[in-house]
Amino acid sequence: MTKARGKSPPQMQTVFGGKMKRRDFLKASAAFGSVMILPSLAASKVKGANSRAKIAVIGWGGQGKSSVNSIVNSKDADIAALCDVDEGYAAHCYRDDWGKRLMEKIGGLPKFKDYRVMLDKMDRDIDGVCVCTPDHSHYPICSWAIAKKKHVFCEKPLTRTIWESRELNRLAAEAGVYTQMGNQVHTNDAWRTIREWFESGIMGEVEDVYAWTDRSWGFESMPQETPKPATLDYDLWLNVAHPRPFSGKVVPFNWRGLRDFGTGSAGDMGCHFLDNPYSAFGLGTPFKLVSDALPAKDFSWPKAATIDMFFKNKFGKDGIVKIHWFDGLRRPKEIRGVHPEFLKDPKNMNCIFIVGTKNTMTFEYTGSGVRLVDRGAQIKLAKDGKIPPKKLERNRFPFNPQADWASAIVEGRMPESNFSYAAPFTEVVLLSMISCIHPGTELEYDEKTMGFPNFPEADKYVRSLYSYRSEFLPSAVG
Incomplete structure (x- = not known):
């Protein structure tokens, strides 16, 4: 797998700015209830067509509520797990009558904070993931899921940088997974x-x-x-972004600016x-x-x-x-x-x-x-x-790209807004x-x-101006 910008460091940076060795990272992940298996593109076989696809929603609060609703009401898929870095805020998003009805159906599902832990612990129980997180985390989460041979639905825009879009398109094509960008318009x-x-x-x-x-x-x-x-x-x-003070004026919504x-x-x-x-x-x-x-x-x-x-x-x-x-x-x-x-x-x-x-x-x-x-x-x-x-x-699924994607997984077809379409389109916007x-x-x-x-002064903006925290990428360690 192509490394994120420059040479891949032999050790991984922790939130405190120090370095974490592979064995320490595995010990730390065990504290979450399992030892995390770091994926590679050869890690597992692509899931075939299923009678019903098993989907995990990453970022089930906020915009993720739309994906939860679509999958819950899909004829082709069921939700297998939920993941959100803030379960309190996620649950808060379901306080209205519509949300309460959804919570009756998803409240008892396995819940995680860390997508890496979830994709390790529930690997055999997940066919695909819906990625409904802030833009900067689309590339790392999608690339991790693809490395685990999961089909991927990702909210728009596909990524934060042009290089990331092209890289996700390449990875998805190599893995042979079914992909869709969450663009209802298409x-x-x-x-x-x-x-x-x-x-x-x-x-x-x-x-x-x-x-x-x-x-x-x-x-x-x-x-x-x-x-x-x-x-x-x-x-x-923060995911691949570097540590900085928390601000409620940025999280959970205004990060777009x-x-x-x-x-x-x-x-x-x-x-x-x-x-x-x-x-x-x-x-x-x-x-x-x-x-x-x-x-x-x-x-x-x-x-x-x-x-x-x-x-x-x-x-x-x-x-x-x-x-x-x-x-x-x-x-x-x-x-x-x-x-x-x-x-x-x-x-x-x-x-x-x-x-x-x-x-x-x-x-x-x-x-x-x-x-x-x-x-x-x-x-x-x-x-x-x-x-x-x-x-x-x-x-067949107007204004419902999640249902189109779930159906595609079962039918064994590529959805219309797959990454080979979504990556160059996202490039235009970026x-x-x-x-x-x-x-x-x-x-x-x-x-x-x-x-x-x-x-040429503008060339640098097609890539991330900051180096990624590599522990959030599947290429973090060999």
Whole structure:
């Protein structure tokens, strides 16, 4: 397995900054109730198709509640175990009526704080894992699960860095496991309908894509230390990131604004909005990006940004598709065919439009409701029977990527948003955030080298700026 950045150290760093030898690490893991077997890519055979898949949910509080609900109600899977670094907070997330009903079904399941211990102790009882943790821990947890030959569902964005996305894609392909990124939009109809409408000719060629969100992740100053909840294992939450004081202004939710943990507003919402045009047109990687953003800090993402991305694409006018992204309450000043008052209305906080040479369309960013902005033109299309037919196969599990993934495990097929799709798509979103670090600089991107030939100062951002704490990676020890 490829090591994380640089040479793999012979010993592992502990939370206290010291070194831990393999034998000491095994002794420490025994204190959790079992000796942890450190995985390798040859550790076990890939699970075959099962009558019902046995799933562990890692990070079952917060966003993980959605995965718990999907798996509990799936016809193809059961939950075998739950893992969360803060069981107190996780349980708190189930205090509403919906959560209470779920707890009646999962309350008695085995629970763990450490995914490494769980995957060792329950290896034979787990076919796949749902990873619903902060961005910085996606790569280490997914790579550990893949090394144990587990099928993997991972929430969006796939990873925190471009290198991590490519590496997870490679590892998953080598292991032969079934993977899925948790992007509800990709299971819905919008991107399919968009392609059908453009291929029919009623839209013409793509000129511009405009998308904006009210999300504004970032910090003006480094969050101050606060008391840590007694139920939280903060060292496990930090995972591969280096030790730092706990702050309740970061954990459990606002970590998205810090560069060591999250991927900013575009990393959060771009995977929803941009999946539609990316999938509809098969955009690939942008060859050029430029941004106008509030100043980035070495610890925080900018709280507001405008990012322009340029793609060479057959659907585009003159062979170019342009995406214009706005966050932090920014939005475009004008869009052809859209009334100026709509763009000024504060209620319209999360929107997306695609401007064609013949018509302008819009839809819900969640992946439904495709329609022409010109209502009269839309009515005429329907009246004349010219609404393009549905030619592309639809997903059987709209807005439910977890159920699609569970079904794929049982049926022995690869889901639509598997890592070979999710990794390059995540790369697009992460490239937009790199652009924010150097606002006003036109970045030319070479996907073959993962670099910026005209501005090599930005090359370092495709990887983690901090070295990983190796005990959280399956390549930690040989």
